[in-house]
Amino acid sequence: MLSILILTFVFSCKSLEKNGNENKPLTTYPPVETGEANTDYKPAFEGQTRAPGLKTTTPFEVKVKAEGLARPWGITPLPDGRLLITEKAGNMLIATTEGQLSGKITGFPAINSGGQGGLQGLALAPDFKTSRIIYFAFSENNPDATVGGSVAAIAKGKLSADETKIEQVQVIYRALPYWKSTGHYGGRMIFDKEGNIFYISGERSNVEARVKAQDLDNTFGKVVHITPEGKPVPNGPFAKTPGAFPEIYSFGHRNPLGVDFHPVTGDLWVVEMGPRGGDELNLIKPGKNYGWSAVTYGIEYSGATIEGGITQRDDVEQPVYYWDPVVSPGGMTFYRSSEIPEWKNSLFVAGLSSKHIARLVIRDNKVVGEERIMEDQGQRVRDVTELNGVLFAITDEGRLYRIGKK
Numbered sequence: 001m002l003s004i005l006i007l008t009f010v011f012s013c014k015s016l017e018k019n020g021n022e023n024k025p026l027t028t029y030p031p032v033e034t035g036e037a038n039t040d041y042k043p044a045f046e047g048q049t050r051a052p053g054l055k056t057t058t059p060f061e062v063k064v065k066a067e068g069l070a071r072p073w074g075i076t077p078l079p080d081g082r083l084l085i086t087e088k089a090g091n092m093l094i095a096t097t098e099g100q101l102s103g104k105i106t107g108f109p110a111i112n113s114g115g116q117g118g119l120q121g122l123a124l125a126p127d128f129k130t131s132r133i134i135y136f137a138f139s140e141n142n143p144d145a146t147v148g149g150s151v152a153a154i155a156k157g158k159l160s161a162d163e164t165k166i167e168q169v170q171v172i173y174r175a176l177p178y179w180k181s182t183g184h185y186g187g188r189m190i191f192d193k194e195g196n197i198f199y200i201s202g203e204r205s206n207v208e209a210r211v212k213a214q215d216l217d218n219t220f221g222k223v224v225h226i227t228p229e230g231k232p233v234p235n236g237p238f239a240k241t242p243g244a245f246p247e248i249y250s251f252g253h254r255n256p257l258g259v260d261f262h263p264v265t266g267d268l269w270v271v272e273m274g275p276r277g278g279d280e281l282n283l284i285k286p287g288k289n290y291g292w293s294a295v296t297y298g299i300e301y302s303g304a305t306i307e308g309g310i311t312q313r314d315d316v317e318q319p320v321y322y323w324d325p326v327v328s329p330g331g332m333t334f335y336r337s338s339e340i341p342e343w344k345n346s347l348f349v350a351g352l353s354s355k356h357i358a359r360l361v362i363r364d365n366k367v368v369g370e371e372r373i374m375e376d377q378g379q380r381v382r383d384v385t386e387l388n389g390v391l392f393a394i395t396d397e398g399r400l401y402r403i404g405k406k
């Protein structure tokens, strides 16, 4: 009997550890979303949408630290405790956590910043402290103007010693083919533990392009896995599939804009902007199909169903969570600190049209609670990152926010 009790105790501790759960049961409220849904589609399982509401009990404050940023797009901490920010038109700058802004860092390649394009996501090389190498995503015109179109590209460059320029810029990857659209580039990336890159690629938005998310002979609507030199990571799930791009890791995505690893499980999570009523949070597994544009909880902006209005199919992964109405997710980050203990391992998702940050509590790979942060600010939140237990968010309106303990 005692051994069973001990075993049970050990297993429950293991389970808590594995799932990153805090010990306390959650105090929940009605779902934060009270608006009418766009569709009458039914979720595949309980809690896949409109999870119970949450309220953070630890006192925290939301403070504007800087204004006047020009369409900031990506934000990431530097090792010295400052923040590196991209601006859509094609430059970076550095902010202190008190909101003091550097001059514009220049030297980037020619960028097509029309539509949804521009200088987008960024990631520091794992050896940034010594190499000063930064990776960045941007939309690039086809050098062959007779063909035209643009492509989502990834380049690397070295931050100059005086922090005014990016030097030795080298384009390492292009999410081919070039396409005549300035929408849905995707645009963020993250380094994995082995030093390779996961890049989340959009499906370029128009009807002729989006169906390509289901095909493996292109990188539209894909999570791709590449080396720091931009080559496919060997032995990918489609490395031996004839005609497939070997860097494809998962497919069937629409416009993925947020990516992070779960702090405890190490799993790769991605949030993608859906059509009307179909934003998704997905747990990414190699070789899997995430459905778009054949399977979706969303509908066309016109209100028409998309490709027969199918929400479930045996060969398609279900989203862990979806939003209807949409939040229009931008960047996202898991909270790794213990500074605000109830936030540890929560996922924070920037909301553009929803104008808030969604805090999601995830247990056993399911969303068990949702809270809205900074809803009263009325800002389109583009990206959010965590630094030493404090969240920093950038908005389309040009603000840098600090969200943390008083």
Ligand SMILES: [Ca+2]
Pocket: 252, 280, 290, 291, 292, 295, 296, 317, 318, 319
């Ligand atoms: Ca999907």
